[in-house]
Amino acid sequence: MPNDYLLTVISNIGMISLIALSAYLLLISGEISFGQQAYFGISAYAGAIATTLWGWPLWLALLFGSSLAALAAGFVGLLTLRISGLYFSIATLAFAEMVRLSLFKLTYQIEIDGELIGPNGAEGFGEIRWIFDNDVSVLEYTLLIYGILLLVLFFLVLIERSRLGMIFRMLGQDPLLTRVQGLNPVRYKVTAAILAGFIAGLGGTLYAHSFTYIEPQIFNMMLGVHALAYGLIGGLGTVLGPLIGVAIDIGFLESVRVIQGYRMVVFGGLVALMLIFMPRGIFDEKRVYWLKSIARRWFRA
Amino acid sequence: MLELQGVSKTFGELQVLRGIDLHLRQGTVSGLIGPNGSGKTTLVNIITGVYPPDSGRVLLDGKDISRASADQITRLGVSRSFQNVRIFNRMSVLDNVIAALIGHDKAGLTTLLGRAKRTGDPKVTTARQALKTVGLLEQRNLSASELPLPLRRRLEIARALACDPKVLVLDEPAGGMTPAETASISELIRSRIAPGRTCIVIEHKMDLISHVCQHLCVLNHGEKIAEGDPRSVVSQPEVIEAYLGRV
Numbered sequence: 001m002p003n004d005y006l007l008t009v010i011s012n013i014g015m016i017s018l019i020a021l022s023a024y025l026l027l028i029s030g031e032i033s034f035g036q037q038a039y040f041g042i043s044a045y046a047g048a049i050a051t052t053l054w055g056w057p058l059w060l061a062l063l064f065g066s067s068l069a070a071l072a073a074g075f076v077g078l079l080t081l082r083i084s085g086l087y088f089s090i091a092t093l094a095f096a097e098m099v100r101l102s103l104f105k106l107t108y109q110i111e112i113d114g115e116l117i118g119p120n121g122a123e124g125f126g127e128i129r130w131i132f133d134n135d136v137s138v139l140e141y142t143l144l145i146y147g148i149l150l151l152v153l154f155f156l157v158l159i160e161r162s163r164l165g166m167i168f169r170m171l172g173q174d175p176l177l178t179r180v181q182g183l184n185p186v187r188y189k190v191t192a193a194i195l196a197g198f199i200a201g202l203g204g205t206l207y208a209h210s211f212t213y214i215e216p217q218i219f220n221m222m223l224g225v226h227a228l229a230y231g232l233i234g235g236l237g238t239v240l241g242p243l244i245g246v247a248i249d250i251g252f253l254e255s256v257r258v259i260q261g262y263r264m265v266v267f268g269g270l271v272a273l274m275l276i277f278m279p280r281g282i283f284d285e286k287r288v289y290w291l292k293s294i295a296r297r298w299f300r301a
Numbered sequence: 302m303l304e305l306q307g308v309s310k311t312f313g314e315l316q317v318l319r320g321i322d323l324h325l326r327q328g329t330v331s332g333l334i335g336p337n338g339s340g341k342t343t344l345v346n347i348i349t350g351v352y353p354p355d356s357g358r359v360l361l362d363g364k365d366i367s368r369a370s371a372d373q374i375t376r377l378g379v380s381r382s383f384q385n386v387r388i389f390n391r392m393s394v395l396d397n398v399i400a401a402l403i404g405h406d407k408a409g410l411t412t413l414l415g416r417a418k419r420t421g422d423p424k425v426t427t428a429r430q431a432l433k434t435v436g437l438l439e440q441r442n443l444s445a446s447e448l449p450l451p452l453r454r455r456l457e458i459a460r461a462l463a464c465d466p467k468v469l470v471l472d473e474p475a476g477g478m479t480p481a482e483t484a485s486i487s488e489l490i491r492s493r494i495a496p497g498r499t500c501i502v503i504e505h506k507m508d509l510i511s512h513v514c515q516h517l518c519v520l521n522h523g524e525k526i527a528e529g530d531p532r533s534v535v536s537q538p539e540v541i542e543a544y545l546g547r548v
Contacts, residue, residue: 163403164413170389170400177387180349182375182404182464285391289444 007138011210013250014145018203019223020230020242021152022196027231029192030172031084034224035076035092038099039069039200040207041219045103045119047205048214051130053110053118058130058209062148066201072099073197077190084175096224103216124215128208145206152199156239159195168192200227229271235283244282302327302499303348303379303468308357310343310523317343318523320357325468325516330490330500332514332531334507336543339520341503342384345472348501349381350374361467375404378467382457384476384503390446394437394456397445398428401460431463432456434493451482458494469500475509487512507535519543 019040026033047065050056056064080091109118119125131141159165167188170178175185208214230245248270253263274281283291305323309316318340325331333341346352348359350371359367366374380401389397399417402424406412418425432438435455440448448456454474461469474490475483487509490502495513504510510517510531517531521543527534534540 158414161416162414163406163417166396166400166403166417167413169392173389173391174387176351176371177383177389178404179371180351180375180381181401181460182372184370184372286444286446289393293442 004138007142008210009250009254011138011142011145013246014142014149015203015207015210016226016230016250017149017243017246018152018206019200019227020234020246021156021239022198022200022203023224023227024231024236024239024242025156025168025192025196025199027228027236028172029168029189030175031189031192032089032228033092033196034089034221034228035094035096036196036200036227037219037221037223038076038092038096039073039197040204040223040227041096041099041103041214041216042072043069043201043204044208044214044219045106045125045204047201048125048128048208049108049118051209052125052128053108053112058134058205061130062202062205065205066198069201069204070194070198073200074190074194077193081186081189093221093224096219096221100216100219103219122216124213125208126213128212128214130209131212141210145210148202148206152202153239153243160239164188164191229267232279232281233270233274235278235281235287237280237283237285237288241281241283302362303501304360305344305348306358306360308344308347308354308359310340310347310352310355316523318347318354321520321523321525323518323525323528325499325501327499328497329515330495330498330502330513331516331518332510333501333503333518333520334505334510335520338522339543340523341520342472344520345381345470345501345503348374348468349379349470372404375464378464379470380461380464380466380468381470382454382461382472382474384472386450386453386457388445388448388453388456388460390444392445393441394432394443394445394448395425395428395441397456398431398460398463399424401463402427405464427463428459431459434462435459435489450477451486454478454486455489458489462494467499469494469498471500471502471504473503473505475504475506483509511535 019036023033023036043065046068047061050061050064051058076092076095080088083091104122106119107121109116109120117127167183171185171188179185230249231242233248234241234243234245249267253259253266259266278284303325305321308318308321310318321344335341347354350369350373354367358365361377366377389400392400403417429438429441432441435458437452437455437459440452445456458471458474475486478486483506491513502513514531517529517534518525519527519534519540526539526543527537
């Protein structure tokens with residue numbers, strides 16, 4: 001049996017992969033969001049409130065938290081329709097900071113078994129006990145995370161092969177050209193934002209129940225920067241790209257003792273190198289296309 | 302078919318177009334020429350909905366499309382290529398053409414979530430046919446970024462052609478090409494693209510214009526200075542003066 005530390009690292013990879021996938025969806029649609037941590041955080045708080053304070057089952061809390069995150073993402077998507085590029089990135093970052101600072105002010109506590117439970121501003125939100133109350137082991141919870149991650153991956157693979165996926169990639173390359181193909185970019189930009197918000201939301205609720213304690217500081221800019229960087233390292237040519245990025249950062253950099261303590265230095269350097277030499281990541285569209293054609297030839301043979 | 306009535310456009314202090322009237326007859330190829338900065342591309346951008354006109358109207362089959370967006374105008378049947386080639390570089394040649402056909406799908410959820418390229422999809426057949434017309438079928442599986450400029454221009458034409466547009470707008474289809482490449486694309490437009498189709502061709506190369514156009518309109522400083530049969534138009538003193546200066 002794997003030990004709890006290893007399982008925690010593995011489950012962390014799974015949960016962070018969800019926010020990385022959400023940033024990836026926006027990246028392939030041509031938008032760089034520094035604010036996906038906001039949706040992760042909104043869902044973490046909403047999902048945890050739903051199970052801990054309202055006694056909802058986890059599946060319903062997941063749906064609630066993620067839907068709320070998707071709504072917020074759709075709202076931000078609508079507000080930022082007329083801006084793109086750097087301005088969009090700054091707007092998303094500003095929204096995320098607004099959410100984080102609002103969480104510092106959020107106090108909503110209910111007395112349960114003689115104890116006040118619930119979000120309490122800067123002190124955070126502890127006693128998210130669903131995992132203990134329902135006798136869920138670390139292994140079982142890790143499997144749950146990976147089940148959800150697989151579902152999301154399956155969904156994203158379907159999207160990638162669909163017309164919608166093609167439209168996202170068209171938008172990511174040239175919004176004006178997409179428009180003169182008869183497509184309204186506004187509709188698809190907002191769709192991408194909502195889907196990305198929902199996926200980040202799934203990660204948020206799972207995160208809150210895995211760590212049993214959350215505080216506003218967790219959902220800071222660094223989480224958003226990491227979410228972006230994973231896609232940029234792993235590659236934007238395939239949905240597996242962000243997962244490869246997460247595995248490199250958390251799976252490799254965190255587990256190699258030699259570089260422990262220097263992880264962020266190595267990570268930052270890696271991102272800088274990638275942006276210079278492989279701006280669309282290890283598995284960019286060209287390499288993925290090349291690999292697919294090799295695979296096709298191999299299967300034919 | 303397509304009619305412009307008193308179309309004007311100003312950017313800041315600069316009046317780019319002044320009261321342009323133009324009538325495109327169905328099934329004819331009209332050329333639009335003029336020196337650099339005469340307003341040709343702005344006119345095309347107004348026809349295709351990239352910019353709205355400040356005043357005047359654009360009518361397609363009698364319907365006013367002056368305030369329609371670029372995507373709506375495309376769906377109404379106006380397709381275009383660009384002066385500076387615009388293709389989806391990170392897609393294959395075939396996917397570039399399929400991308401154009403997707404824009405004409407009904408935007409229902411099932412359509413959107415359906416596979417972009419199903420086996421036996423009529424879109425794939427149409428896209429292949431368009432590529433065959435412009436001579437790019439062999440290159441269909443290449444990444445569009447690997448194509449040299451003349452083939453990129455052909456890809457743009459295939460993309461516009463695939464949707465079987467009512468009006469096809471070609472903005473400098475021979476831009477940046479050698480004389481041999483120009484002759485080749487000129488012949489392609491005349492023999493395979495233009496027949497039975499309403500086209501506007503913007504070009505500086507007069508040999509292409511005289512080879513493919515039945516009607517010619519000349520702009521200078523945002524005004525229409527001549528219009529009619531290409532041979533008679535190019536011999537008019539105002540046109541010669543606009544191109545060569547006072548002689």
